Amino acid sequence: MKLLIVEDEKILCDSIVSYLKQENYTCDSANGYASALEKTEQYDYDCILLDINLQDGNGMNLLRELKSNNKTDGVLIISARNSLEDKVAGLQLGADDYLPKPFHLSELGARVSAIIRRRNSAGNNIIRLAELSIDTQARSVEVAGRLLELTRKEYQLLLYFAYNKGRVVSKNAIAEHLWGDEMGDAANYDFIYTHIKNLRRKLIEAGCGDTIQSVYGMGYKFSIS
Amino acid sequence: MKLLIVEDEKILCDSIVSYLKQENYTCDSANGYASALEKTEQYDYDCILLDINLQDGNGMNLLRELKSNNKTDGVLIISARNSLEDKVAGLQLGADDYLPKPFHLSELGARVSAIIRRRNSAGNNIIRLAELSIDTQARSVEVAGRLLELTRKEYQLLLYFAYNKGRVVSKNAIAEHLWGDEMGDAANYDFIYTHIKNLRRKLIEAGCGDTIQSVYGMGYKFSIS
């Protein structure tokens, strides 16, 4: 999942990017009209987070540009609470949602995932990766047609890896995704090592081979052929 | 937390109400302008869910009425995707958020709780109920100044009870709140009995007395003096 964050307040931009990276998205950022336009011409994004009140005043133009070019990217407008007209105009131009400042990062994440979900509502609930198939309705996993029994955490972990196939995910990203805010503040997620170990063992026993690679200092990468 | 659902499609209205009740809200519903107006004059709501496209065409009038009367209720507009103008006008009239149809009930729930959170952002994180006090930051619980050690599930359960003090909550509502969609579909939540038992024991040992009452066929009610 690839996102573009268009926001000229650098501090805010960085904190959004770092949060969304944790949440497993791939993020590009742009600090104004010109660089944003360039990015959108170069890549397709699953969702663009657009601060409508850019310094250069061109946030709205960017949105107009995007929509008139038949871009399929989703758009989430971020707007200061007092700029009602811009917000409204943005929706009329075809943005998918808006989020008033100030907001919690977790809320931002929820909106982004809602936009993406709504756009992919062709909703397939079986994920197939080579001989591995995950039925997200039945919460069951099969390897080459044979049922693989996983505990809840193992299942969640595998699902997260599946969504992020081929991408390196950090230990923290995994932890935030599997435990959310259930844990106290003493966030020591070393027990992930144990879950990784167990999942690896089961996958290897099932004949998947070495699918979870460690990336020293970075996290883990799941890949399967 | 008290909500008003204004929606004239009976089936949709019922499913929203039943979902939100599960989510621990107290819900009133109204199927048109007149009954909604009456309700809002009678009660204060934490959030009003308003379908702007009512049969009688008065959804917008209702919103205007509310806002001009200095009502402090939050408003979430529910609108069909194609009625852009109404949606936009609604926001201009001071609604807090909108949600396009069709939507997932879980998303509706998220928006409602976001509105309520934003409005209560005076955010107090210590809940005091008689000699019991719950620090939601530190995730710690004290009874008459003495620390009470609870496991994660016990803590979550107590917190849920605390939010719903004096109200009967069903076993299913508890389950949905503590486990969300983590569980498979085979939703047999009998193990809640065990958690109830353990929490009861700890509360009694700590000197809180008999705070969790069973309500036969309904669920449980938490009360503390």
Next chain:
DNA sequence: CTTCCACAATGAGAAGCTTCATTGATGTTG
């Protein structure tokens, strides 16, 4: 009042999750 049934409570034990101490691996510094 007795019988019956569904709901609730309980204890014991299994399964799962987290902690801990130890060992091993990887990259960095001098």
Next chain:
DNA sequence: CAACATCAATGAAGCTTCTCATTGTGGAAG
């Protein structure tokens, strides 16, 4: 290339959560 620091893997142990079988309880029906 040693020595070191950091990160990762592992097995075992302890705690938490869940399951299961059994018992108890409240309400409805006869």
